[in-house]
Amino acid sequence: MTRFETAFAKGPALVCFITGGDGDTASNLDALVAGGADVIELGMPFTDPMADGPAIQEANLRSLAKGTRTADIFRIAAEFRQRHPNVPLVLMGYANPMTIRGPEWFAEECAKAGVDGVICVDIPSEEDAALGPALREKGVSLIRLATPTTDAARLPKVLEGSSGFLYYVSVAGITGMQQAAQGSIEDAVAKLKAATDIPVAVGFGVRTPEQAAAIAKVADGVVVGSAFIDIVKQHGDAAPGPLQDYTASLAEAVHSAR
Amino acid sequence: MVFRRSRGKHGPSPQGVWTSAGGSAKRRIMTVQSPNSLRSYPDESGHFGQFGGRYVAETLMPLILDLEKEYRAAKLDPAFQAEFDDLLKTFVGRPSPLYPAPRITEHFRKLAPEGKGPKIYFKREDLNHTGAHKINNCIGQVLLAMRMGKTKIIAETGAGQHGVATATVAARFGLSCTIFMGAKDVERQAPNVFRMKLLGAEVVPVTSGAETLKDAMNEALRHWVANVHDTFYIIGTAAGPHPYPELVRDFQSVIGTETREQILEAEGRLPDMLVAAVGGGSNAIGMFHPFLDDADVAMVGIEAAGHGIESGQHAASLMGGRPGILHGNKTYLLQDEDGQITEAHSISAGLDYPGLGPEHSWLHEAGRVKYVPITDTEALEAFQLCCALEGIIPALESAHALAALPQLTAQLDADKLLVVNVSGRGDKDIFTVAEALGVEL
Numbered sequence: 231m232t233r234f235e236t237a238f239a240k241g242p243a244l245v246c247f248i249t250g251g252d253g254d255t256a257s258n259l260d261a262l263v264a265g266g267a268d269v270i271e272l273g274m275p276f277t278d279p280m281a282d283g284p285a286i287q288e289a290n291l292r293s294l295a296k297g298t299r300t301a302d303i304f305r306i307a308a309e310f311r312q313r314h315p316n317v318p319l320v321l322m323g324y325a326n327p328m329t330i331r332g333p334e335w336f337a338e339e340c341a342k343a344g345v346d347g348v349i350c351v352d353i354p355s356e357e358d359a360a361l362g363p364a365l366r367e368k369g370v371s372l373i374r375l376a377t378p379t380t381d382a383a384r385l386p387k388v389l390e391g392s393s394g395f396l397y398y399v400s401v402a403g404i405t406g407m408q409q410a411a412q413g414s415i416e417d418a419v420a421k422l423k424a425a426t427d428i429p430v431a432v433g434f435g436v437r438t439p440e441q442a443a444a445i446a447k448v449a450d451g452v453v454v455g456s457a458f459i460d461i462v463k464q465h466g467d468a469a470p471g472p473l474q475d476y477t478a479s480l481a482e483a484v485h486s487a488r
Numbered sequence: 489m490v491f492r493r494s495r496g497k498h499g500p501s502p503q504g505v506w507t508s509a510g511g512s513a514k515r516r517i518m519t520v521q522s523p524n525s526l527r528s529y530p531d532e533s534g535h536f537g538q539f540g541g542r543y544v545a546e547t548l549m550p551l552i553l554d555l556e557k558e559y560r561a562a563k564l565d566p567a568f569q570a571e572f573d574d575l576l577k578t579f580v581g582r583p584s585p586l587y588p589a590p591r592i593t594e595h596f597r598k599l600a601p602e603g604k605g606p607k608i609y610f611k612r613e614d615l616n617h618t619g620a621h622k623i624n625n626c627i628g629q630v631l632l633a634m635r636m637g638k639t640k641i642i643a644e645t646g647a648g649q650h651g652v653a654t655a656t657v658a659a660r661f662g663l664s665c666t667i668f669m670g671a672k673d674v675e676r677q678a679p680n681v682f683r684m685k686l687l688g689a690e691v692v693p694v695t696s697g698a699e700t701l702k703d704a705m706n707e708a709l710r711h712w713v714a715n716v717h718d719t720f721y722i723i724g725t726a727a728g729p730h731p732y733p734e735l736v737r738d739f740q741s742v743i744g745t746e747t748r749e750q751i752l753e754a755e756g757r758l759p760d761m762l763v764a765a766v767g768g769g770s771n772a773i774g775m776f777h778p779f780l781d782d783a784d785v786a787m788v789g790i791e792a793a794g795h796g797i798e799s800g801q802h803a804a805s806l807m808g809g810r811p812g813i814l815h816g817n818k819t820y821l822l823q824d825e826d827g828q829i830t831e832a833h834s835i836s837a838g839l840d841y842p843g844l845g846p847e848h849s850w851l852h853e854a855g856r857v858k859y860v861p862i863t864d865t866e867a868l869e870a871f872q873l874c875c876a877l878e879g880i881i882p883a884l885e886s887a888h889a890l891a892a893l894p895q896l897t898a899q900l901d902a903d904k905l906l907v908v909n910v911s912g913r914g915d916k917d918i919f920t921v922a923e924a925l926g927v928e929l
Contacts, residue, residue: 277829280706281545287696300826325543325813330827352543377547384550402547403714
């Protein structure tokens with residue numbers, strides 16, 4: 231079984247996102263795992279994160295201002311893999327930093343660092359050739375996004391060539407803003423699950439254990455991001471403690487739906 | 489390519505500008521569309537070779553596909569074309585004149601080696617309503633927006649020219665309009681901010697990133713993602729995800745199509761060289777595209793070299809950048825080795841962007857268009873020269889195109905024809921120019 235399969239086999243999974251290089255990332259990642267995170271998404275900072283709301287935008291810029299390079303992200307990933315051999319690790323970011331040295335280079339680095347999957351916000355299935363084939367060649371999952379605007383006719387195209395899990399972006403919008411109505415999430419997840427066997431994780435705007443628990447009742451995973459970023463911003467180097475506590479509250483809510 | 493490097497009696501051209509190999513004037517009037525016409529791009533998937541494409545978030549993808557379908561239908565609809573043409577005529581004031589610039593011609597002929605110094609024409613886009621070529625595209629896109637049933641218009645703007653043009657068409661058709669503008673630009677361009685407000689637009693100052701054009705575009709995309717159901721994004725240049733580069737080019741091609749008719753009427757033959765400034769590149773592609781298959785027409789795109797390419801402070805994506813992916817398309821970008829986008833600099837706010845339209849990247853690599861860098865200082869000189877010799881205050885963007893005349897006219901024979909696209913008027917730039925010249929207003 232892959233790390234993804236193992237993680238999602240236990241029931242609904244908590245997927246946690248933080249931006250690499252913003253704060254003490256290694257310690258913060260350890261705190262997420264200690265708190266009960268099942269899957270880690272590590273954000274690759276980019277100067278122009280046009281799908282992200284203010285919280286993650288600022289995290290990107292804070293990280294870059296500290297001098298974070300692509301090599302640092304892969305180093306953080308590789309060291310995480312050493313410390314946590316079984317926790318699935320996903321890199322999430324934008325097309326340009328991922329493809330600038332060629333998709334083969336990026337896929338090779340992912341494989342070497344023990345990265346399980348990649349989410350690229352601005353490479354839709356139409357432009358799969360820019361990254362997808364290279365990742366699949368190296369056995370790294372390409373995790374695609376489905377959104378409220380992805381209709382039934384389009385869904386097969388989105389699913390083609392994707393693996394690991396499907397990330398359902400529950401609101402048409404940017405990260406960290408409002409949350410979708412529970413009813414619309416239930417309908418959407420039902421349709422997605424009818425179309426694919428890979429797990430469906432739901433994110434965008436999830437901030438409280440109550441929201442997370444409600445989603446975990448219908449989906450295979452719950453993604454939380456901006457709320458962690460806020461904690462990192464507020465607590466700086468002292469973030470691991472509060473991160474672990476907050477993760478634990480979310481994990482309990484998500485896992486109790488198992 | 490049937491071009492060769494110009495080898496006059498004065499030796500190879502120092503700038504290596506591609507010039508016409510000559511040929512009978514008669515033959516040039518015919519446009520022969522060869523099977524592998526340069527004018528047939530982008531391909532079905534929206535690519536110009538490796539450039540272009542649709543690098544957008546999944547949320548936007550269905551809308552982009554819808555826009556493409558709608559644009560294909562509009563292109564075939566005579567009523568759409570008729571309404572576009574009528575608005576260009578009655579609202580914009582087209583056709584814009586093709587003006588033979590006698591004193592500029594004479595000036596450069598004197599400076600050029602003997603027998604050199606072509607006849608110079610200006611394509612007067614500065615005489616359009618709102619003062620630049622931008623309005624051509626806005627008319628086309630607002631008609632598309634209404635065709636798609638969208639009631640809200642958004643746009644990004646740097647100096648405010650595209651914002652003013654967008655606010656203008658939104659007012660004309662009674663649509664709600666929101667303009668995203670970097671907070672720094674809002675401060676620097678107060679007159680244009682007020683113009684937009686007079687025209688009924690809401691101006692949103694963008695405080696993320698460097699607070700300039702690139703960040704305004706990011707913010708417009710963020711707003712669009714959250715409002716796709718009722719909102720149309722009027723992109724200001726021939727860039728962004730497919731089909732924008734194609735449709736903006738098509739709407740701007742009226743510039744080249746008119747130029748073609750006008751020069752045939754005035755001279756009985758096609759021009760030997762076209763010159764236009766390239767920021768995002770919409771005025772240039774609009775001028776060039778109708779001539780791309782006329783192998784004897786040389787084309788020169790002018791990039792803003794700011795303080796000089798070596799200084800690192802410039803906006804010359806082709807000369808100083810490399811291919812990458814940003815704002816929906818693959819194109820040449822100013823970036824570091826990790827693919828982080830770097831800040832552009834130009835005295836001309838309209839050229840101050842770290843990328844350019846994908847078709848220019850493709851034409852650059854194909855060698856069909858030659859791209860030349862021009863610095864802030866050179867553009868300022870040309871700005872003043874044009875004021876003094878022709879009684880025309882050009883936009884700083886257009887002044888970049890004019891600033892290439894010294895090098896280009898030195899290589900072209902006196903019996904050749906050169907057309908410069910004067911893409912906009914310079915009233916908006918007088919404060920910037922005054923400051924650069926140390927004049928207090």
